[in-house]
Structure formats: structure tokens, C-alpha cells
Amino acid sequence: SEVALDSLIVEVADQFRFLAENKSVEIETNVQRPLTFRGDEARLRQLLVILLDNAFKYTPFSGRIEITGESRSHSVYLSVADTGCGIPKEDLPHVFERFYRGDKARSRAQGGTGLGLSIAKWIVEAHHGTIRIRSEVGLGTKAEVSLPRAHERQYPALAGRFAGRRNRRRR
Ligand code: ATP
Numbered sequence: 001s002e003v004a005l006d007s008l009i010v011e012v013a014d015q016f017r018f019l020a021e022n023k024s025v026e027i028e029t030n031v032q033r034p035l036t037f038r039g040d041e042a043r044l045r046q047l048l049v050i051l052l053d054n055a056f057k058y059t060p061f062s063g064r065i066e067i068t069g070e071s072r073s074h075s076v077y078l079s080v081a082d083t084g085c086g087i088p089k090e091d092l093p094h095v096f097e098r099f100y101r102g103d104k105a106r107s108r109a110q111g112g113t114g115l116g117l118s119i120a121k122w123i124v125e126a127h128h129g130t131i132r133i134r135s136e137v138g139l140g141t142k143a144e145v146s147l148p149r150a151h152e153r154q155y156p157a158l159a160g161r162f163a164g165r166r167n168r169r170r171r
Contacts (some may be wrong), residue, residue: 003044003068006035006168007077009069012048016056024062027052031069037147039127047123050116051080051143056113059084060139075129078145086137095133096121 013029020027037044048067055065063083068157087102088096094100101114117133121142124131129147 001038001041002036003039003041004034005037005069005078006031006033006095008041009044009048009067012045012052013067015049016052020056020065023056023059025056025059025160027063028064028066029068030066031072035071035076037149039147040123043126047120047145048078048080050120051145053146054116054143055080055082055084055141058082063140074149080096080139080143081142083109083140086139086141087133087135088137092133092135096131115127118130122134157169 010029011030013027017027045159050074052065052067059065059082065083066081067077068077068079070083091100091102096104096115096117099114100118101112120130124145124147127146127147128150131143133141135141141168
């Protein structure tokens with residue numbers, strides 16, 4: 001179904017704003033309107049929550065988080081950038097692995113399972129998209145997602161769910 005990504009991004013950002021204010025972290029949204037994409041709304045919401053949750057968790061007091069969403073020629077581009085602790089080069093190749101957690105994360109008192117980014121990757125790939133993380137220790141991290149328009153109507157990885165919805169509508 002057609003997902004209003006513009007409102008979805010603003011909605012998810014608002015969910016984090018209260019937490020962010022307590023930490024003096026600024027959340028900025030930079031979203032093109034309208035921005036729509038045919039996909040699984042619940043999953044795309046979950047993707048944004050995972051990326052924002054990470055940005056928030058790994059960004060210290062008085063940091064900044066910027067979320068962008070824009071339509072490109074053949075895709076929708078989403079990014080979540082933070083001014084947090086960053087990810088060491090040797091950890092970067094592993095962040096999408098299930099249960100992988102960086103040293104900083106492991107030593108954190110509040111939990112985390114190391115599943116977030118593996119789920120994020122699964123959601124993006126179910127939409128035939130790509131996700132990559134760029135990061136610099138001490139400067140911050142940027143997660144970039146590209147969702148191709150060409151596959152908007154095809155969801156092999158989630159075929160069951162979508163087939164069900166489509167059939168329901170046809171009746
Ligand atoms: P959870 O499953 O609760 O999200 P997690 O954050 O540890 O736990 P992932 O989201 O899979 O797990 O992230 C894997 C690891 O990548 C983290 O443990 C952390 O070391 C690193 N990481 C992810 N996002 C960021 C970020 N924005 N800034 C710094 N490090 C990050």
C-alpha cells in the first residue's frame with residue numbers, strides 16, 4: 001500500500017523528541033513533501049524507529065540528529081545522521097550481523113540486543129533496497145537507505161503478507 005513517508009518520518013521523529021529534549025539532543029527533519037512509497041508501512045516505521053533509536057542511544061548530551069527523506073530519480077532516499085560516538089572501522093563490517101554489539105554498546109548499562117540493524121537490513125532488503133552505514137569515531141554516524149521505485153510493487157520476501165492484503169481489496 002502507498003505509505004506517506006513524509007508524515008511517517010515526522011511522526012517517528014516526534015516520538016523521540018521528548019526523550020531527546022531531556023538529553024538536549026536536537027532532532028531535525030528534512031523531508032520532501034509529498035514523499036510516498038509503496039511498501040509495508042509497519043515495517044518502514046520499524047526501520048525508522050531502529051535507526052532513530054540507535055542515533056539517540058549513541059549520541060551524548062547536546063548532540064544533533066538529522067533525518068532526511070527525498071525522492072530521487074529511481075528511488076526514495078532516507079538517512080539518519082547523528083553526532084554521536086561513531087563506530088570503529090573494525091566494527092563497521094559487522095554491525096548488520098545478528099547480536100553484534102560494539103564495545104561501547106556492550107558496556108552500556110541499559111540493554112540492547114544487537115538485533116536492531118540486522119532487522120533494519122532485513123526490512124530494507126524485503127523492499128529490494130540497500131542500506132549502508134558510514135561512520136567516523138568521535139564525529140558521528142550516518143545510516144543511508146535507498147528504496148528503488150522499480151520494485152515498489154514486488155515484495156517477494158514479504159509476499160505472503162502483501163498477497164493477503166491485495167486479495168482482500170479486490171473483493
Ligand atoms: P538494539 O538491538 O537494541 O538496537 P544495538 O544498538 O546494540 O542493540 P544494533 O542496532 O544492531 O544493536 O547495532 C549494532 C552495533 O552497531 C551497536 O551495538 C553499536 O555498537 C553500533 N551502532 C549502531 N548504530 C550506531 C550509531 N548510530 N552510533 C554509534 N554506534 C552505532
